[in-house]
Amino acid sequence: MASKRKIVAAVMFLLSLHLAILLAGFVAPYDPAAQNRDFPFAPPTRVRFVDAAGHLHARPFIYQCVARPDGIYEYEESRELRYPVHLFVVGPEYKLVGLWPSRVHLFGVEAPAQIFLAGTDNYGRDQFSRILYGGQISVAAGLLATGTSLLLGLLIGCVSGFYGKWLDESAMRLAELFLVLPWLYLLLAVRAFLPLHISPTQTFLLLVVVIGTIGWARPARLIRGIVLGAKNRKYVTASRSFGASDYYILRRHVLPHTYGILLTQAALLVPQYVIAEVTLSFFGLGLSEPMPSWGNLLANLQQYNVLVSYWWMFLPALALVLVSFGYLNVANAFHERLQSGST
Amino acid sequence: MKYLERRVIHGILLLIGVSVLCFLFSDLAPGSFFDEMKLNPQISSETVAALRSQYGLDKPLPVRYARWVESVLGGEWGYSFAYNSSVRSLLVVRARNTLLLTTLATLFSWLVAVPLGVWISNHPGKWYDRLSMGGTSLLLSVPELVLVFGLLYFAIRTHALPVGGMTSVGFDQLGLWGKTIDLVTHLIVPVTTLVLASLPVLVRHVRASMVEVLKLPFIQAARGHGIGPARLLFRYALPAAGNPLISLFGLSVAGLLSGSLLVEVITGWPGIGPLLLEASMSRDLYVVVGAVMSSTLFMVFGSLLADVMLVVVDPRIRVE
Amino acid sequence: MGTEAVGRAIKPALVKARALCKRYVQRAPFSRKKFVIDALMDVDLEIALGCLTALVGESGSGKSTLASCLGILEKPDRGEIWFEGSKVSFANSRELTALRPKIQMVFQDSAGALNPRFSAAQIIEEPLEIQGRESGARLRARACELMEEVGLSPDAGNRSPLEFSGGQRQRLAIARALALKPTFLILDESLSGLDLATQAQILNLLLDLQTSHSLTYLLISHDLSLVGQVADFVAVMHHGKIVECGSRQQVFSAPQHAHTKELLASVGVVEAAFRTAQVGGGQ
Numbered sequence: 001m002a003s004k005r006k007i008v009a010a011v012m013f014l015l016s017l018h019l020a021i022l023l024a025g026f027v028a029p030y031d032p033a034a035q036n037r038d039f040p041f042a043p044p045t046r047v048r049f050v051d052a053a054g055h056l057h058a059r060p061f062i063y064q065c066v067a068r069p070d071g072i073y074e075y076e077e078s079r080e081l082r083y084p085v086h087l088f089v090v091g092p093e094y095k096l097v098g099l100w101p102s103r104v105h106l107f108g109v110e111a112p113a114q115i116f117l118a119g120t121d122n123y124g125r126d127q128f129s130r131i132l133y134g135g136q137i138s139v140a141a142g143l144l145a146t147g148t149s150l151l152l153g154l155l156i157g158c159v160s161g162f163y164g165k166w167l168d169e170s171a172m173r174l175a176e177l178f179l180v181l182p183w184l185y186l187l188l189a190v191r192a193f194l195p196l197h198i199s200p201t202q203t204f205l206l207l208v209v210v211i212g213t214i215g216w217a218r219p220a221r222l223i224r225g226i227v228l229g230a231k232n233r234k235y236v237t238a239s240r241s242f243g244a245s246d247y248y249i250l251r252r253h254v255l256p257h258t259y260g261i262l263l264t265q266a267a268l269l270v271p272q273y274v275i276a277e278v279t280l281s282f283f284g285l286g287l288s289e290p291m292p293s294w295g296n297l298l299a300n301l302q303q304y305n306v307l308v309s310y311w312w313m314f315l316p317a318l319a320l321v322l323v324s325f326g327y328l329n330v331a332n333a334f335h336e337r338l339q340s341g342s343t
Numbered sequence: 344m345k346y347l348e349r350r351v352i353h354g355i356l357l358l359i360g361v362s363v364l365c366f367l368f369s370d371l372a373p374g375s376f377f378d379e380m381k382l383n384p385q386i387s388s389e390t391v392a393a394l395r396s397q398y399g400l401d402k403p404l405p406v407r408y409a410r411w412v413e414s415v416l417g418g419e420w421g422y423s424f425a426y427n428s429s430v431r432s433l434l435v436v437r438a439r440n441t442l443l444l445t446t447l448a449t450l451f452s453w454l455v456a457v458p459l460g461v462w463i464s465n466h467p468g469k470w471y472d473r474l475s476m477g478g479t480s481l482l483l484s485v486p487e488l489v490l491v492f493g494l495l496y497f498a499i500r501t502h503a504l505p506v507g508g509m510t511s512v513g514f515d516q517l518g519l520w521g522k523t524i525d526l527v528t529h530l531i532v533p534v535t536t537l538v539l540a541s542l543p544v545l546v547r548h549v550r551a552s553m554v555e556v557l558k559l560p561f562i563q564a565a566r567g568h569g570i571g572p573a574r575l576l577f578r579y580a581l582p583a584a585g586n587p588l589i590s591l592f593g594l595s596v597a598g599l600l601s602g603s604l605l606v607e608v609i610t611g612w613p614g615i616g617p618l619l620l621e622a623s624m625s626r627d628l629y630v631v632v633g634a635v636m637s638s639t640l641f642m643v644f645g646s647l648l649a650d651v652m653l654v655v656v657d658p659r660i661r662v663e
Numbered sequence: 664m665g666t667e668a669v670g671r672a673i674k675p676a677l678v679k680a681r682a683l684c685k686r687y688v689q690r691a692p693f694s695r696k697k698f699v700i701d702a703l704m705d706v707d708l709e710i711a712l713g714c715l716t717a718l719v720g721e722s723g724s725g726k727s728t729l730a731s732c733l734g735i736l737e738k739p740d741r742g743e744i745w746f747e748g749s750k751v752s753f754a755n756s757r758e759l760t761a762l763r764p765k766i767q768m769v770f771q772d773s774a775g776a777l778n779p780r781f782s783a784a785q786i787i788e789e790p791l792e793i794q795g796r797e798s799g800a801r802l803r804a805r806a807c808e809l810m811e812e813v814g815l816s817p818d819a820g821n822r823s824p825l826e827f828s829g830g831q832r833q834r835l836a837i838a839r840a841l842a843l844k845p846t847f848l849i850l851d852e853s854l855s856g857l858d859l860a861t862q863a864q865i866l867n868l869l870l871d872l873q874t875s876h877s878l879t880y881l882l883i884s885h886d887l888s889l890v891g892q893v894a895d896f897v898a899v900m901h902h903g904k905i906v907e908c909g910s911r912q913q914v915f916s917a918p919q920h921a922h923t924k925e926l927l928a929s930v931g932v933v934e935a936a937f938r939t940a941q942v943g944g945g946q
């Protein structure tokens with residue numbers, strides 16, 4: 001089945017992205033906050049196979065990056081020594097998944113050379129590491145906010161569809177309100193009323209809750225529709241005749257119908273919410289420096305000279321696009337599968 | 344015109360609902376929203392006292408809401424603490440600028456999406472169909488934030504377009520023609536961003552509804568009668584696919600407004616977006632409410648416009 | 664057989680219904696017009712213990728509505744229901760929970776009443792699970808027992824009900840209804856939509872089960888000829904009212920209401936075919 005292969009491919013792609021982000025400490029060669037005051041705005045290091053003398057090497061290597069004596073923020077490679085790229089090198093200490101301390105990194109080069117796969121920012125911090133660590137925040141915010149939305153949607157949709165009457169009526173009117181409002185306006189308005197200067201953890205949780213709460217309406221509406229269809233089935237009446245409670249009926253007969261929609265909605269919501277978090281952090285309403293979030297990284301682009309001169313500062317955007325792309329593919333594949341299943 | 348009357352009432356109820364929601368949210372703030380105001384050196388104590396009596400700032404939520412409604416009806420729309428002026432005077436110019444941006448973006452995105460969608464729907468599976476579908480799915484995963492920076496980069500690098508704001512420095516000295524040119528060149532980056540961002544969804548919807556219609560027997564029959572493809576597509580099939588597309592028009596306004604906020608902030612377009620952001624940061628309550636209300640107003644207008652079009656296109660709706 | 668029926672007639676009533684009324688109000692889509700359907704109008708009914716009472720009437724006459732009221736699935740607007748001599752109160756949920764297992768129903772639309780996501784065994788286990796009668800391995804064992812009892816192979820336990828034939832689905836539904844060991848079983852159109860041979864098989868199964876489980880039946884059908892063979896009592900429904908009620912002999916030999924006569928007129932045609940089928944069905 002073509003659609004099944006599609007799902008597998010799309011999910012594999014997404015999984016590898018998430019794995020890299022989850023294991024950021026291992027994949028990233030450096031600490032995201034470590035500054036190299038000598039190398040602000042260093043361009044991405046070129047990984048080479050052919051050395052200056054024209055010899056081919058099996059193991060990729062780099063040349064050390066040095067500041068040009070005559071310019072500021074201008075760099076060149078010092079061609080004297082080759083620094084081979086090694087796998088599983090020992091480097092700065094980090095905690096894998098925030099739990100297990102370790103010093104082993106996926107790749108790295110020997111000091112004094114440094115490998116900046118995505119260049120450095122104005123403090124000389126390695127952007128590649130920052131993108132990976134930033135992903136932890138942005139993607140986690142997206143995932144948790146999606147969970148919040150779906151949970152709220154499931155709860156409200158189930159109650160609304162199952163019990164009907166005025167509960168349903170008022171919930172659906174409220175959903176309409178949330179649906180028609182431009183989400184970014186709503187997001188900013190809600191954010192405006194909440195405290196600005198709080199600890200990073202609190203900010204993060206606040207972001208998750210605010211973003212997740214704003215998006216409850218669509219899943220709630222979809223789930224309500226499914227519950228409405230499912231609760232009038234004859235087998236639900238039959239279940240009642242055996243003395244089943246509402247909870248039993250919801251759990252056994254109604255909820256299984258919602259899984260398809262929940263999955264598809266999740267795949268659609270996660271990228272939206274990642275973008276929402278990025279947007280808020282970009283505006284300075286989310287997590288602030290030195291925490292790397294994709295929004296903070298992209299905020300550098302608001303400086304004219306950064307936008308014009310340092311193209312690698314666009315690379316966090318690429319990460320954002322890749323994640324969106326991955327999720328949209330999965331959503332499409334799920335959707336096709338649901339469609340083909342229902343007809 | 345019973346249908347339209349109902350839609351107008353619906354829109355008004357929506358506006359009321361949104362305003363109530365805004366005030367409810369404002370009450371969520373831990374500590375009073377107005378405690379911070381007292382700390383703000385920009386606001387004199389006389390102002391605070393005047394505001395307090397006018398808006399009942401220390402009164403409970405319903406009173407504040409009632410005072411605000413009074414001020415809306417009086418045309419003032421509340422008071423901006425940061426600007427020391429009525430919210431309406433701030434909003435009117437901003438709203439005009441946002442409206443200019445979003446109207447143009449809506450216009451151009453539909454002008455591109457409809458012909459493109461109709462054209463590719465006629466030959467599903469052809470190379471240009473697959474190219475467009477691939478292109479739209481790629482474009483779909485590029486958020487506005489990224490698009491606008493890409494375009495800005497392009498504009499700056501080529502020196503083809505002015506960047507930032509709505510007008511150049513010497514705008515007032517320019518003649519009418521010069522002013523127009525200046526405005527248009529400033530519009531290109533934000534409008535293009537918005538068009539590119541809304542295009543994928545629109546093209547896909549146009550294509551999908553056209554593909555459905557083209558399967559219908561009456562189209563097959565018309566084809567059989569030897570009616571030319573252009574006439575067949577635009578005179579026969581497109582009107583039949585019209586209703587869902589018109590409904591989509593109403594919905595697309597909301598997405599466009601969100602995109603517009605972001606683009607306005609980044610390109611420095613003096614619309615509602617930067618105002619709302621600024622007000623969010625400085626917690627300028629009535630400005631936040633006013634900005635949200637005006638965006639809702641645009642939304643309601645957009646969907647009313649869609650409703651009017653529906654009634655014009657599909658007489659059955661009038662009967663109901 | 665005549666004396667036997669009279670003998671049964673003096674048995675006490677298991678279920679009594681008095682002056683049941685049920686009205687459905689439906690709103691037409693996109694308009695404020697309301698449609699009122701009086702599905703039950705002052706229905707009185709007594710169902711004798713251990714007997715098979717047939718409820719006959721054309722489609723739309725309110726049979727299923729009466730069944731759901733008697734099965735305590737719908738609350739009648741007015742009227743009272745007694746079960747085993749005590750009044751059924753719809754408000755008291757504890758009493759209802761105790762009553763539910765005693766009154767079971769086989770629903771009209773057998774395909775719709777079986778969740779297609781469940782396997783056959785899971786379907787039979789459901790009532791046991793809800794009532795907490797069995798758990799673990801005993802649950803599955805009991806389901807297999809019940810399947811055997813209604814003539815289904817326990818090997819089919821893992822199959823989806825969608826894969827079953829109409830007759831097999833009916834058997835599955837009956838097995839599920841029997842799981843809680845009810846005293847009163849309502850069979851809503853359980854024989855409709857089946858071919859004649861299958862109808863006869865199911866009917867025989869029901870009669871066997873009646874003696875082995877000492878069940879009281881309410882068998883609902885739109886077809887008088889079908890139930891005329893086996894019913895002890897017959898009630899005829901028409902436009903939400905019971906227009907005729909009595910022992911089979913009374914109703915068949917001396918119908919009072921014009922509608923019953925109408926129904927009877929069409930019986931003769933089918934009866935011959937039914938007899939052949941019964942023989943063919945292996946009686």
Ligand SMILES: Nc1ncnc2c1ncn2[C@@H]1O[C@H](COP(=O)(O)OP(=O)(O)O)[C@@H](O)[C@H]1O
Nearest residue numbers: 687689700702721722723724725726727728729
């Ligand atoms: N849930 C319901 N809502 C509205 N009308 C109903 C409902 N159930 C049954 N009816 C109506 O009540 C009448 C009796 O239906 P029913 O009891 O199913 O008849 P029967 O089972 O004899 O065919 C029919 O006219 C039917 O349309």
Ligand SMILES: [Mg+2]
Nearest residue numbers: 726727771852
């Ligand atoms: Mg029925």
